[in-house]
Amino acid sequence: MTYLQFLALLPFMVLAMAAVVVILLIAFRASHTVIQVTGFVMMCGVVLAMWFVRDTLPREIPPLLVVDGMAALFTGLIIFSVLVVGLLSYIYFEEREENPKEYYILLFLATLGSAILTISRHFVSFFIGLELLSVSLYALIAYLRNRNNAVEAGVKYLVLAALSSAFLLFGMALIYMETGSMEFTAIAKALDAGGASVLFIMGLGLIVVAIGFKLALVPFHLWAADVYQGAPAPVTAFIATVSKIGVFAVLVRFALAIHLQQNTLAVTIFTVIAIACMIVGNVLALMQQNVKRLLAYSSIAHFGYLLVAFLSGNAGVGAGVFYLLAYSITLLAAFGIITLLSTRRRDADELSGYRGLFWRSPLMAAIFTVALFSLAGIPLTAGFPAKFFILTAGVQQHMWLLAVVLVLTSVMGLFYYLRIISTLFAAPPITPLKERTLHPFFYFATTASLVVLMVLLGYLGVYPSFIVENVREFLLIH
Numbered sequence: 318m319t320y321l322q323f324l325a326l327l328p329f330m331v332l333a334m335a336a337v338v339v340i341l342l343i344a345f346r347a348s349h350t351v352i353q354v355t356g357f358v359m360m361c362g363v364v365l366a367m368w369f370v371r372d373t374l375p376r377e378i379p380p381l382l383v384v385d386g387m388a389a390l391f392t393g394l395i396i397f398s399v400l401v402v403g404l405l406s407y408i409y410f411e412e413r414e415e416n417p418k419e420y421y422i423l424l425f426l427a428t429l430g431s432a433i434l435t436i437s438r439h440f441v442s443f444f445i446g447l448e449l450l451s452v453s454l455y456a457l458i459a460y461l462r463n464r465n466n467a468v469e470a471g472v473k474y475l476v477l478a479a480l481s482s483a484f485l486l487f488g489m490a491l492i493y494m495e496t497g498s499m500e501f502t503a504i505a506k507a508l509d510a511g512g513a514s515v516l517f518i519m520g521l522g523l524i525v526v527a528i529g530f531k532l533a534l535v536p537f538h539l540w541a542a543d544v545y546q547g548a549p550a551p552v553t554a555f556i557a558t559v560s561k562i563g564v565f566a567v568l569v570r571f572a573l574a575i576h577l578q579q580n581t582l583a584v585t586i587f588t589v590i591a592i593a594c595m596i597v598g599n600v601l602a603l604m605q606q607n608v609k610r611l612l613a614y615s616s617i618a619h620f621g622y623l624l625v626a627f628l629s630g631n632a633g634v635g636a637g638v639f640y641l642l643a644y645s646i647t648l649l650a651a652f653g654i655i656t657l658l659s660t661r662r663r664d665a666d667e668l669s670g671y672r673g674l675f676w677r678s679p680l681m682a683a684i685f686t687v688a689l690f691s692l693a694g695i696p697l698t699a700g701f702p703a704k705f706f707i708l709t710a711g712v713q714q715h716m717w718l719l720a721v722v723l724v725l726t727s728v729m730g731l732f733y734y735l736r737i738i739s740t741l742f743a744a745p746p747i748t749p750l751k752e753r754t755l756h757p758f759f760y761f762a763t764t765a766s767l768v769v770l771m772v773l774l775g776y777l778g779v780y781p782s783f784i785v786e787n788v789r790e791f792l793l794i795h
Contacts, residue, residue, distance in 0.1 A: 318378065325376035325384040328366040328392065329432055335359035336425040343418045353407045353759075356421050360400050367393060380500050381442040382433075386791035390638050391435040391566035394645060398558040399428050401649045404766055405656045406551040407759050412661050420460055427453035427555065431563030438574070440489045440499035443567055447485070447531070450560055451478045457555070458548040464663070470547025477540050481530035488523030491516050501574035508575055518582065525586065531564040534624075535593040538617050542601075545613035550664050553609060554652035557616055558645040565620075565641070569627060569634060578630040587628055591719055594621025595726040602733050609666040611733060612651060615692060618726060619644055622707055625719045629710040635788045636706035642784065643691060643699035643777060650688040650770040654681050657763065668737065673745025680764070682741045684771045691774045693734040694727050699777035706785075 335356060342352050367389060375385035403424065410417030430449030437443040455478070459471025493499050495516040496507035508517070529537035545553050577583050598618030605611035623640055626633035658665035658674075658681070665671070675682035691700035704727065711720045777784060 321373050322376055322378045324370050324373050326378065326382070327370055328363050329429070329436070331359065331363045331366050332396075332425065332429050332432055335363075336422050336429065339418075339421045339425060343422075347418075349407070349411060349417055352418055352421055353403065356403055356425065357400065359425075360396055360403065363396050364393075367396075377438075381439045382436045383438045384436050387566070387570065387634070388436045390788060390791050391562055391641075392432050394562050394638075394641055395428060395431050395435070395559050398555070398562070398645050398649060399424070401653070401766060401770070402551050402555045402559070404759075404763050405554065405649075405653055408763050409549060409551050409656050409659065411759075420457070423453045423457050423460075424555070427457065428559060431559050434563035435566040437567050438501045438570060440493070443571075444482075444485065444489070446563065446567070448482065450563060451482070451531075454478075454552075454556065454560065457552045458544055460552065461549055464547070466543070466547035467549075470544045473540055474544050477530060481527040481537075484523045484530075485527035488520040488525075488527065491520030491523065495520065501571055505575045513580060521583065522586075528564060528568055529590065532561055532568075532620050533613075533617050534590050534620060535597045535617060538594075538597070541617060542605075542610040542613040545609045546607060546666060550609075550652055550656040550659055550666075553612075554649055554656075557612070557648045557652070561616075561620070562641055562645070565623065565627075565637075569637065572627065573631065573634075578628060584628060587624055588716075588719060591621045591624035591628070592722050594618060594624065595722050599726045599729045599733075602730070605733070606668045607666050608655065608668055608671070608737065609664065611668075611737075612648070615730065615733075616648075618730060619692075621726075622704065622723055625711040625716065625723060626707045628716060628719070629714045632713060633707070633710040635785065635792055636703075636710045638788050638792075639781065639784060640703040640707055643703035643774070646699060646770050646773050646777075647688045647691040650684055650767055650774065651692075653763065653767045653770070654685045654688070657681065657760075657767075668740055671737065671740050672743050674741045676745040680768070684767050686738050686741060687771045687774050689734045689738055691778070693731050697775065697778045699774045699781070701778055702781040706781075 338355060338359060339352055342355060347355075371389065374389060375383065377383045403421070406417070406420065406424070410420060427450050430446045430451075430453065433442060433446030433449065437446055455471055455475045458474050459467050461467045489499065492504060495514055496504045498504055498507060526537065530540070533541040544556065548556065572578065594617050598614050598616070598621060602611050602614035602618065605614060623637055626637035626640060629636070655665050658670070671685075674685070687698060691698035694700040694704040704723070708720055708723060711723070
């Protein structure tokens with residue numbers, strides 16, 4: 318390995334060191350506060366390392382990895398999301414009996430797995446990153462073992478994730494048997510020389526099943542609502558953002574390498590999946606009274622929208638990155654409100670618990686309202702230009718059916734988002750809002766971060782050009 322290759326991997330090494338540092342702090346009996354602050358500093362160190370190595374990109378580390386502009390974008394999204402999730406985790410777990418120290422080991426390992434996916438260009442690194450992410454999530458989902466639904470959600474994710482890993486490995490084996498390689502570019506060369514055979518199509522189909530499970534795409538979405546509801550609120554935010562960003566990143570890289578968007582059968586399959594996600598996700602969300610389950614089904618619909626950008630090929634990558642940014646900020650703000658309103662015994666996930674929130678806490682109601690407006694794609698929030706860019710990419714590629722379904726289902730989604738907003742402004746119940754007495758500094762820092770997220774949603778909704786131009790500049794690094 319050359320010096321420049323080593324330098325390109327520096328951010329990922331710092332991320333790996335974060336888990337090791339937390340293990341050492343636990344061994345020396347450090348407090349939860351020390352571990353939280355150290356972890357936050359380490360994540361900031363990852364950001365600084367990414368900024369430091371930006372001029373060395375793109376850099377290939379054969380045969381497994383490639384660090385380029387697209388990897389930097391997706392990794393930046395992951396670290397940004399983890400910084401917020403880590404801050405939410407302190408307030409959430411400090412009030413509970415379970416020792417939260419080991420939680421940060423799992424959190425950073427899952428983050429490392431997701432980051433590895435963004436730089437993978439080989440099936441081996443793809444599988445290693447995905448398993449590192451999945452195995453950590455098993456424990457994170459069931460971390461509050463005394464809660465009724467936690468163990469059930471963890472076991473359900475464990476069984477289905479193990480099944481999806483079997484599909485993934487079988488698909489990889491079939492593709493390797495047909496092309497003689499597991500490297501994305503070498504697979505593409507083999508396809509150019511001999512075309513897509515039946516074995517390759519079967520292998521690709523099995524891989525799509527595995528990725529569909531990780532992204533909760535229809536019809537592989539059955540785990541999503543139960544896991545979102547049973548997992549701790551910060552873990553649910555992590556699953557909805559970080560884990561899906563990493564999986565989507567490797568899907569985009571693999572698809573662009575083998576020119577998947579030029580294969581008629583593959584495009585047809587993903588088109589059907591996208592339409593099913595947009596329709597099923599919104600229809601199921603309409604029937605929910607649990608906010609976390611509603612956001613779970615909503616996320617299925619949003620990744621249906623994101624598949625429109627994915628099917629647009631190179632033209633849609635920039636739109637997809639911007640959509641993921643807006644989507645991540647929005648969900649982090651929404652789950653941040655859920656975290657702050659949660660009690661020791663249960664999460665604040667019932668819609669009835671949000672009745673009259675505006676009259677009890679105008680700031681929290683304002684943040685939640687802006688987040689819901691963004692999810693609905695209302696103008697002056699980040700969700701509007703995000704959907705517009707995806708719709709534009711689809712229209713430019715003449716994907717009229719997907720564009721029409723996107724518009725119609727977005728209108729359908731307005732109903733359940735506005736239902737929550739109307740609940741926020743209804744007459745308040747007699748029960749007062751929970752008062753925070755422990756750790757006022759971290760409570761203030763968490764609230765301030767949510768305010769920043771709300772401002773970002775407004776800023777990106779009015780001035781998206783700054784992010785769009787920087788995304789394009791990074792995507793030129795390939």
